[in-house]
Amino acid sequence: MPRSRLALFALLALLLAGPVAAASKRVPAESKPEASGVWYEIFVRSWVDTNGDGIGDLNGVTARLDYLQSLGVSGIWLMPINPSPSYHGYDVTDYRGINPEYGTLADFDRLLAEAHKRGIKIIMDLVINHSSSEHPWFKAARDPASKYHDWYQWSNPHTDLDAVSATGSPAWHALGKQHYLGIFVAEMPDLNFDNPAVRKEMIEIGRFWLKRGVDGFRLDAAQHVYYDFESQRHDPAILAKNLAWWGEFRHGIDTVDPHAYVVGEVTRDTEAELAPWFKPLSGVFNFPLATQLIESARSGQAGALPALLDDTTRAYHAVTGKYGVDVPFLSNHDQERVMSQLHDNPGAMRIAAAMLLTLPGEPFIYYGEELGMRGQKPDPDLREPMRWYRDPQGTNETRWKAFSAGDGADITVQAQQADPHSLLARYRELIGWRRHISALRDGALTTRDLGNPQLVAWELRDAHGAVLVVHNLSGSAQTVRLAAHDLQRYASVEAHTAEATALAQGVLHLPAYGSAVLQPTAATAK
DSSP states (O other), X not given: OOHHHHHHHHHHHHHHTSOXXXXXXXXXXXXXXXXXXXXXXXXXXXXXXXXXXXXXXHHHHHHTHHHHHHHTOSEEEEOOOSOOXXXXXXXXXXXXXXXXXXXXXXXXXXXXXXXXXXXXXXXXXXXXXXXXXXXXXXXXXXSTTSTTGGGBOBOOTXXXXXXXXXXXXXXXXXXXXXXXXXXXXXXXXXBOTTSHHHHHHHHHHHHHHHHHTOOEEEETTGGGGTOOBGGGTTOHHHHHHHHHHHHHHHHHHHTTOTTOEEEEOOOOSSHHHHGGGGTTSSEEBOHHHHHHHHHHHHHTSOTTHHHHHHHHHHHHHHHHSOSSOOBOBSOOTTSOOHHHHTTTOHHHHXXXXXXXXXXXSOOEEETTGGGTOOOOSSGGGGSOOOOOXXXXXOTTOOOSXXXXXXXXXXXXXXXXXXXXXXXXXXXXXHHHHHHHOTHHHHOEXXXXXXXXXXXXEEEEEETTEEEEEEEEOSSSOEEEEGGGGTOTTEEEEEEESSTTOEEETTEEEEOTTOEEEEEEOGGGOO
């Protein structure tokens, strides 16, 4: 390789592992900061390719841990890494193995060790509602005499073979003279959790990975273990069976790691429907909030967001007795990317990120979101290669599929890494706030009405005191007199995203798409 190219790659390597870019205002760092509580979702296939086959691998995740550390995240969610016949991995053929395209168990052990050295936790996708139709269990189950036959769900003479599944697809699939249940697709037959052997095996699988050093699990299709048919959507008996199973699972893995973080995919429409899941699980993804955060950023209006936040806080606290348990996010591998949903509006993208990262709980970021990557359905186009270099053929770029979104060279780590005004720098700044301001992570939230629909604000209070978070959702500057809303005790700006932010004589001025965290005076801090 010519020396000039070697020098370029050496420089880029330093940039990728370099310090956080300068922000508009830093939070004081007199003491060692806490973990941010922010998680980062990675599709390994699209991350980094270290062996030249065009497919991302586990060694690639290890190679970019310094990037994730500089971003400030506390943990990584790895989408499925088990062997699977599909590109996405959500149909597993070996629950104790590693997809050979991604590497080996030794590679995974090294990733865990290197992540933990950096204070980064790792949770892995656990896909146990269904297996692959290529799994040895299911192949054996085709024989009614096999012990594995009852590991799956089969029709009987009274079965409605035309029933619609809980996902809106055909529920039953023909296999010779038999029909089996597969609520997603035929290639994903549902396991039978009424069989004690299945439940025992799934708990043992969880224990296996925890003993290996995994810090927890993202539970795929958590509600669908017993919620199989469209007609069961609001059946309390089905909910009770689901919660009982996950309680059994939690109890089983607690013998290995009682602190394991277990977060469920439960696609429900209201906080009241999500709240019961906090009994067996550490948390569940807040899909209603994700929808509303995007809508508020897109419209420039607070809309239903304040009421949703207050209702969520009350509902979750009633179940857990705790604050800071929510799992907010903006998008994931099943949804259109944030920038696409926001019609390529960079200001709206920044305010969406600011709202997400000033909410208590454990926020999740989808890889590339911090760059403004775009992506629209179909699903493969939501999971495209991470953009590292201006040149899409740069070293270690994954090439398992072509880019579809039309993102230019500016939507890359290389272009944004050293730019203090980039979206990447904004994400680092906001995550940095969380590391230094404890109330942003676990404070009790109460929204405040500032009399302006283009502003949204909430107070966060924890054992160390309170802060007021204010966001300007609009593309024009906004001003608010705090005393008019009984908020005059907030007399100083602890953090902000734009230099033009000002607080003087109780009047707060926020630039377009600006965000600020305000502190009370010492006399009123408690």
